[in-house]
Amino acid sequence: MLSDGHVKQSVLRLALSSRVDLDECARNISKCGSDQTCSNFYGGYSCQCPAGHRLGTDNTCVDIDECAYSNTCSILSTCVNTPGSYHCVCSPGFRNAPSNDKVCVDVDECSEDAACEHGCVNTWGGYRCTCGRGYELGKDNSTCVDIDECALAASSRRGRLCVGTCVNTAGTYRCQCPPGYRESDDGRSCIDIDECESGEATCARPGPGEVCQNTRGSYHCHTIQCPDGYRLDGKHTCKRIAEYCPVRDNSCLRRPSAYSYNFITFVSNIYLPSGSVDLFTVHGPSLAEAQLDFELGLVGVQAAPGVQPARLSCFDMRPTARQCTISLLCSLAGPQVAELELTMSVYQRDQYIGNMVARIIVIVSEYNY
Incomplete structure (x- = not known):
């Protein structure tokens, strides 16, 4: 026989088991929002937010900022939150895998x-x-601009690239020699x-008194014309025809016994290492007590x-007992030709015997090479 307590529990279980659940979702009587999903369960229901959202305190759906809550993107990208989701924007130079x-x-x-x-x-x-040899990047960092090697070298301590003229070309340069020179095998020197x-010289036809003197980059034509009473002896010397003068003929004695013609050439603006450079030396006769x-x-x-x-002051004379x-x-600039005359008077025992x-x-050439 059942006790009163057992009877009451059995009655309660029977009463509960006989109740029918009310599906609020199906009857559309739930309080879920339009963006929410209604899920029925026995004795009630729940409102579920779409993916990427959560239920707020006022039972509305609030977007979840995934960028703020987790490191969902690579360090090479920026996380951008979107309604209900997010996406990763890669840094410049990168893209999504x-x-x-x-x-x-x-x-x-x-x-x-x-x-x-x-x-x-x-x-x-x-x-x-990157740019090829002889070019450098332009200001836009994409196009290549030709390097003017000639101007660059001239403005630096490296000095000139060419002995002659430096001609800039696309991507490189070339050396050009002026007329009177030819290019050397090294491509930069001039010979x-x-x-x-x-x-090639256009001097008068070779003959007595006709001199063709080569200079750096050119040449010089000179005709030796002996004064009256002289004859050309050898290549560059005019000798007095009267070898001996009559006694007491001072006019004859004062006339030079010979004129010699001497040709000296050097480049324009020649370097003078010690402030001077010797050009010419004349020697006196081998006479006793001269x-x-x-x-x-x-x-x-x-x-x-x-x-x-x-100028005459550009030349120095250093006489000694014998020369x-x-x-x-x-340092003379060229081109120019200067003619000097050096007179050597000879005395013996203080007596004048001739000159x-x-x-x-x-001859100074046009160029300094």
């Missing part, structure tokens, strides 16, 4: 659309353009052409327009 849009991979711009004119080097997250030897007296004069100068002509040396004191004249033709 095909298999995982949350991962960023490097973009090889060189194999795609890099706007490099010459060469391209891919780097992590970018690229850089003088001996026009007198090659026959005394020598020297006098230097400037006969004339022919200088190109704009070129400072040589005299003429030296250059100024000789050396004509020194100094």
